[in-house]
């Protein structure tokens with residue numbers, strides 16, 4: 424085939440794991456624990472399930488392409504104007520809209536060494552050049568990222584907290600960074616995991632969109648709101664940037680089922696509080712368990728923790744799989760000795776720790 428965009432030729436397809444049911448069948452294990460994709464172990468909010476059921480009779484109609492009611496709910500909840508909001512089919516969709524609207528061959532996008540894998544994917548897919556900046560202590564080296572900006576830079580991608588390392592930025596460091604970034608360069612602050620963070624001194628991206636015209640914040644309903652299967656996220660930016668993102672957005676990109684569930688999940692504050700509280704306990708349990716096993720890890724503020732196997736992590740991954748525990752190897756992140764483990768319920772976390780103990784013994 425003739426490819427006009429060499430960036431596509433160089434891409435590696437996203438490596439998704441096999442369905443857990445298939446692994447259960449292959450391995451002959453009945454109760455596999457999946458701690459691989461940073462999903463919410465509580466299952467969805469019951470309010471979201473009821474909302475889904477209530478819209479099923481309307482499936483012959485297209486969804487509201489503008490997401491009027493969901494935007495209204497988000498505006499009220501986060502004190503934003505509706506014309507600051509773009510809805511996405513998951514926040515991955517929003518990252519792609521940024522690339523489609525602002526990148527092309529000949530321009531650059533900057534991201535960190537251990538950046539979320541979708542950033543290089545969307546950058547290269549539209550023919551732009553990705554500039555990968557070495558990390559500092561597994562987190563973003565914001566000074567080095569600002570130094571990497573050239574006249575060709577259009578977008579900088581930052582995840583806070585970062586996936587796959589779980590690191591977190593301070594407000595002061597972020598403000599210092601923004602002061603160094605020219606206004607024509609857009610900064611995407613990906614807050615997919617922000618609900619989990621208990622570090623008081625970290626930027627509140629949504630509020631900062633009022634301060635910085637070149638800031639785009641993305642959030643998702645896939646993690647703390649427990650709706651990964653439904654694919655819904657939102658971006659917040661100034662109205663001019665928002666208008667451009669909506670020009671390249673496919674109509675009807677968020678289903679009516681997803682919109683209804685997202686509104687219900689947003690209103691269920693108790694579910695979110697329970698999620699965050701379970702995660703805090705999980706982090707403590709996991710850290711204590713890893714210390715006891717003398718396994719080192721990268722300190723995390725998110726709903727996962729990345730461990731250092733100090734050997735080929737694929738061997739540990741495979742051995743854990745045989746114990747019925749699925750975690751995420753990080754070869755695509757050039758971290759061949761690390762594994763990322765999503766925090767589950769107390770029982771699931773213990774299953775992981777028990778399996779790890781056997782595997783590394």
Ligand code: PMP
Nearest residue numbers: 513514515539582586615643645
């Ligand atoms: N950003 C980061 C940092 C993520 O880890 C993820 C999920 N893996 C996403 C965005 C995308 O999530 P979704 O498309 O489900 O909203």
